[in-house]
Amino acid sequence: MSQAEAPLGLHIPANVSAGEAVTVSSSGTGSGTFYLIGPGHVTKRRLQAGDTIQISSDEIATAGTYQAITCKGQECATTNFYVTPNRGAELVLLVHPSRVPVGKLDAISAVTVVMDRFHNLALQPEGVTFRAIANETVVSSPPQMTRNGVAWTRLNSGPKDGTVQINASLGQLSERRVVQQVAAEPCKLHASAAHKGDRVVLQTQPVRDCRGNSVPDGTIVTFTKLDKLGRTTVDAPIKKGVARTEIGFAGPATISVASGVVVGNEIYMGGPR
Amino acid sequence: MKYGLALTLLLGTLLLVAVGWRRSAKAAGVALRPQNTPEQAVRNLLRSVRERNWPKAQVQLANANQVDASAFVYDLAGGDGSLRTYSTLEDSEVSVLHQEADDALVRVKLNWSTAVGSLSDTRKLKVVRQANDWKVFWPVSQVPKLPAQVMAVNYLRWDVVNRGPEGEWGTASVDPPKVRIISMNAIERSDSVIVMGEVVNEDTIPAYINVNAALVDANGLEFRNEGSFDKVSHILLPSQVTPYRIDFPKVRLNQLKQVRMDANAAAVPASADPVIGVMNQRLEKDALGNKVLAGELVNQSGQTVNIAHVLATCSDDNGKVIWVSDEYVDRALLPMTPQPFAVDLPADVAARVQRFRVTVNQYTRGAS
Numbered sequence: 001m002s003q004a005e006a007p008l009g010l011h012i013p014a015n016v017s018a019g020e021a022v023t024v025s026s027s028g029t030g031s032g033t034f035y036l037i038g039p040g041h042v043t044k045r046r047l048q049a050g051d052t053i054q055i056s057s058d059e060i061a062t063a064g065t066y067q068a069i070t071c072k073g074q075e076c077a078t079t080n081f082y083v084t085p086n087r088g089a090e091l092v093l094l095v096h097p098s099r100v101p102v103g104k105l106d107a108i109s110a111v112t113v114v115m116d117r118f119h120n121l122a123l124q125p126e127g128v129t130f131r132a133i134a135n136e137t138v139v140s141s142p143p144q145m146t147r148n149g150v151a152w153t154r155l156n157s158g159p160k161d162g163t164v165q166i167n168a169s170l171g172q173l174s175e176r177r178v179v180q181q182v183a184a185e186p187c188k189l190h191a192s193a194a195h196k197g198d199r200v201v202l203q204t205q206p207v208r209d210c211r212g213n214s215v216p217d218g219t220i221v222t223f224t225k226l227d228k229l230g231r232t233t234v235d236a237p238i239k240k241g242v243a244r245t246e247i248g249f250a251g252p253a254t255i256s257v258a259s260g261v262v263v264g265n266e267i268y269m270g271g272p273r
Numbered sequence: 274m275k276y277g278l279a280l281t282l283l284l285g286t287l288l289l290v291a292v293g294w295r296r297s298a299k300a301a302g303v304a305l306r307p308q309n310t311p312e313q314a315v316r317n318l319l320r321s322v323r324e325r326n327w328p329k330a331q332v333q334l335a336n337a338n339q340v341d342a343s344a345f346v347y348d349l350a351g352g353d354g355s356l357r358t359y360s361t362l363e364d365s366e367v368s369v370l371h372q373e374a375d376d377a378l379v380r381v382k383l384n385w386s387t388a389v390g391s392l393s394d395t396r397k398l399k400v401v402r403q404a405n406d407w408k409v410f411w412p413v414s415q416v417p418k419l420p421a422q423v424m425a426v427n428y429l430r431w432d433v434v435n436r437g438p439e440g441e442w443g444t445a446s447v448d449p450p451k452v453r454i455i456s457m458n459a460i461e462r463s464d465s466v467i468v469m470g471e472v473v474n475e476d477t478i479p480a481y482i483n484v485n486a487a488l489v490d491a492n493g494l495e496f497r498n499e500g501s502f503d504k505v506s507h508i509l510l511p512s513q514v515t516p517y518r519i520d521f522p523k524v525r526l527n528q529l530k531q532v533r534m535d536a537n538a539a540a541v542p543a544s545a546d547p548v549i550g551v552m553n554q555r556l557e558k559d560a561l562g563n564k565v566l567a568g569e570l571v572n573q574s575g576q577t578v579n580i581a582h583v584l585a586t587c588s589d590d591n592g593k594v595i596w597v598s599d600e601y602v603d604r605a606l607l608p609m610t611p612q613p614f615a616v617d618l619p620a621d622v623a624a625r626v627q628r629f630r631v632t633v634n635q636y637t638r639g640a641s
Contacts, residue, residue, distance in 0.1 A: 098448040099477060182477040216477040218429055218545050219511040230555035230568065233631065237510055237545035239427045245573065247550060260473055260512035261455070 010034075010053075010068050012081045018063045019086055019118045024053040032072035038083070039064035063120035085149075086116035088126050093168045095177040100157045101184040102211055108132075108179055111152040112168040121149040126170055130155075134164040134181070157181050161213040183213035189264030191223065191243075191257040200225070200249045200269065202234075204257060206241040214241050219259060227253035311377035311400035314407035315367050319381070322349055323362045335401045335408035347416045353605035354579035354638050360385040360392070360603060375402040379409075380560060389503070389601050395560040417607050424575030424608065429545040431479050450480035452509065452538040458594050461526040462619075469518040469597040471586060472536050474509035479543035481507055482536055484517040488524065489531040496528075497521050504599055506584060506634045508543050515632055516586040518597035547574030549581065551631040552611065556623060564623035565615040566598075570633060572606035581606050582634035585616045590627040606635070 009027035016022050026034075026049055034047040036055065040062035047053065047070060060066065063085040069078045092113040100107045110130055114122040127143030128151040137158075144151040151168075158164060158181055166177045187210035194201045202223045207215040221243035225232040229250050236245040243259075249269070257264035314333070321330035327346050331337050334345075351357025363386040371378040376399060383394045399410040433447060457470035468486045484505055488497040499519045506515035554568040566585050572578050580601065587596040600616045618626070 096448070216511060218431065218479070219477070220513040229553040231629075232550065232552045232554065232568075234548065234550040234573070235510075235513060235632070236548055237429060239429055239545070245548065245550065248552065260475065260514070 009077070010070060010079050012068060012079060016060060016081060016083045017086050018083050018116060018120050019057045019061050021057045022055050022060070024055060024068065026051055026053065026070070028072075030072055032070050035069040035071070036066060037069065038062060038066040061118040063116075063118075085120035085122050085124070086118065087124070088114035088122040088146075088170055088173070089117035090115040090119070091128070091168055091170055091173050091175040093166070093175040093177055095166045095179060097179070099180045099182055102157050102161055102181050102209065102213055103159055103184060104157045106154040107157045108155040108164075108166065109152065110155065110166050110168065110177075111150065112146075112170075112175070114146050114149050114151070114170060122146070123149050128168055128170050131167040131169070132158075132164055133167065134158050135160065135162065159211050183215045184209040184211070186215050186219075186259045186262050186264075189221070189257055189259055189262055191221075191255070191264055191267065193255055193267050193269055195249065196246065198249060199246045200253075200255075201244070201246050202255060202257070203244040204238075204242050204264070207238055207243065207259070215259075217241070219243075221257060221259045223247070224256045224258070225253050226255075227251055309405070309407070311372060311379050311407045312367050312369055314400055314409055315379050315381055315398060316365075318409050319362065319365045319367075319383070325350065333408060335403055335410040336413070339413055340411050341413075341416070344414050344416045345411065348414055351603065351605070352416070353577050353607065355605035356387055356389065356392070356580045356601055356603040357385070360387040362386075363391065370397070376400065377407070382561070385603065387601070387603065392601060392603055394603070397560060417610050419608060419610065426546060426575060430543065432542045433540045447478075447540045450474060450476035450478050450509075450538045450540055452476070452480050452482050452536050454484070454534050454536050455514070456594050457532070457534055459526065459529070459532050460595070464523055464525075466521040466524045466526055466529065467518060468521070468532055468534075469516065469586075470534075470594050471514050471516050472505070472509070473514045474511055474538075476538075477511050478540055479511070480509045480538040481541040481543075482509055482515070482538045483507070484519065485535045485537070486519045486521075487533040487535070488521060488529050489533060490528060491530045493530070495533065497524060503582070504584070504597065506632055508541065508634075510543065510545060513632075514630075516584050516594070516597040516630070518599075547572055547576055547578055547606075547635065547637070549573065549578065549606065549633040549635060551583075551633060554629065554631055556618070556626065556629075559615055564618045564620055566618055566629055566631070567613065567615040568631065569611035569613050570602065570606055571611050572608055575608050576637060577608065578606035578635045579638050580636040581612070581614075582636070583614050583616055584632050584634065585618075586630045586632075587618065587622060587626040588628040588630075589625050592628070595625060596622040 011025045013022055028049040031048045034045050036043045041059050060083045063083050065082050094111045096109045112128050116122050125145045129143050130141040130153045132139045132155050161181050161183050164179050168175050186207050191204045217238050219238045220235045223234045234245040236243040252270045255267040318333045363384045366382040368380050370380050379398045379400050385392045400407050401410050452474050455471050455473050459468045474480045484501040487495040490496050501517040501519050504518035550571040552569045557567050559565045582601050584599045589595050598616045602614050604612050606612050
């Protein structure tokens with residue numbers, strides 16, 4: 001049934017924003033019932049022709065298409081209207097990954113989603129600024145306009161390990177995440193060997209990546225000794241920057257060191273102990 | 274005549290007592306007759322071991338006075354929370370290798386039923402004749418004892434703090450560790466397809482991993498899914514490599530078009546200790562003449578490792594993984610005390626192995 005045929009008419013404002021109360025005027029004669037059916041709310045109230053209907057902010061807090069229905073007896077008239085999201089009032093910031101090796105291009109992804117204060121996706125374009133803060137160095141991006149409520153950027157990881165703060169700001173709003181920048185794979189893995197009684201002490205030099213960052217403690221370094229008795233391997237974790245182990249010595253042996261897929265130096269230990 | 278009845282009753286009573294005693298002794302496994310063969314002597318001893326009747330087993334030894342009772346029990350029943358303490362002797366295979374008038378050499382294969390399946394332990398025992406009996410000469414061993422000492426440990430462990438299910442959407446959480454399958458090979462063996470290879474933790478935090486494989490047929494449909502279960506080291510420290518092996522029984526390689534691999538990883542609390550060295554790895558033959566990859570495990574930390582699980586990766590001359598095998602060690606790893614291990618290798622695999630790599634899983638009571 002069209003609005004022209006309705007016994008009770010409604011005049012809804014052209015622009016309705018989520019969470020902003022509106023006044024709807026009615027026309028016609030007699031009395032009836034008013035229904036408001038929205039994405040997250042349904043109301044019903046008595047209506048006298050010519051009255052104004054106050055729709056509160058709570059009733060239209062959710063953006064989307066609403067139906068305003070007036071019924072008089074068995075006859076009903078329906079008017080659809082759209083409630084648009086309000087201005088951005090909340091930022092959701094998604095940053096990935098939480099750990100990243102140093103010196104990687106486009107390694108950090110930051111995506112921000114702008115919401116209004118009623119958690120509707122704020123669809124109107126707004127300028128979001130991204131900042132990366134590491135060791136008092138701040139790198140800012142030019143404002144990125146949101147498209148359909150979303151703005152994103154990609155950042156390179158820095159040359160030094162440690163934490164980097166990723167900030168997204170919109171006006172007075174700001175949201176922060178922390179990414180751990182970690183050393184890359186070991187570079188120039190080098191071990192030394194020294195006799196200690198009938199044993200050999202194997203120890204790496206401080207294990208660093210190619211940019212000089214210390215490889216995190218706990219990283220496994222594999223020492224391998226090959227001698228007449230066979231092959232001996234020890235997976236030793238790096239502790240305080242170096243990996244260390246002691247193994248028995250039974251004559252000439254070749255010792256090598258590796259970490260993951262990185263191979264280090266080789267040591268030949270000859271002669272009787 | 275008047276004493277005849279009494280004598281008959283007395284003899285009858287004595288006869289019945291003798292029969293009853295013999296039957297009860299037989300039921301209890303007591304040897305009433307002389308142990309007149311070396312094999313019988315070993316079997317009687319093993320019967321006592323199966324019953325866990327250690328005093329009775331010890332008195333059957335030829336050198337009972339020299340064998341320390343606690344060492345004898347530790348040798349057979351285990352200790353320190355080892356896998357042997359969760360085992361029972363299921364059966365045994367006894368064969369006489371050599372016999373002379375007063376001594377013999379007997380090989381015995383002990384099949385233990387354990388919490389992780391069946392394990393066997395093959396020993397050569399010397400059996401000697403004493404009077405009319407044969408008795409087992411038990412190798413004298415001691416309960417391993419370490420000198421009292423303080424071992425400094427730079428304790429290194431990781432904890433994971435999760436936000437919990439009520440965490441706000443979009444807030445940062447800990448990303449799962451990055452792990453990568455660095456090799457994979459599928460082979461057919463008897464009536465099974467075996468998928469195996471290696472995985473590395475490329476991240477800077479420990480990972481709990483599971484490797485799964487799905488077999489895909491010619492129509493692109495997955496028809497079998499399996500996980501690596503215990504044929505993988507589930508906890509991987511940064512840069513650590515583990516082998517994995519997934520068995521698909523009753524499948525042929527020609528049924529597959531593709532194998533889809535998936536390595537799932539999660540951040541978990543973990544400790545970098547204990548460090549277990551794998552010493553003197555070599556290919557050799559065991560007492561039964563089978564090819565094994567043998568060596569010794571040395572626990573380099575100060576805490577006892579209750580159960581060790583050895584995983585061996587064998588590669589050919591091209592570096593391709595051709596076999597992954599595992600073995601549980603049923604002895605606890607005491608600090609700095611070498612403990613032998615041996616992983617079975619099929620003869621055809623042993624002939625092609627050019628490189629091998631052994632890693633050790635460990636289970637320590639009270640550790641996460």
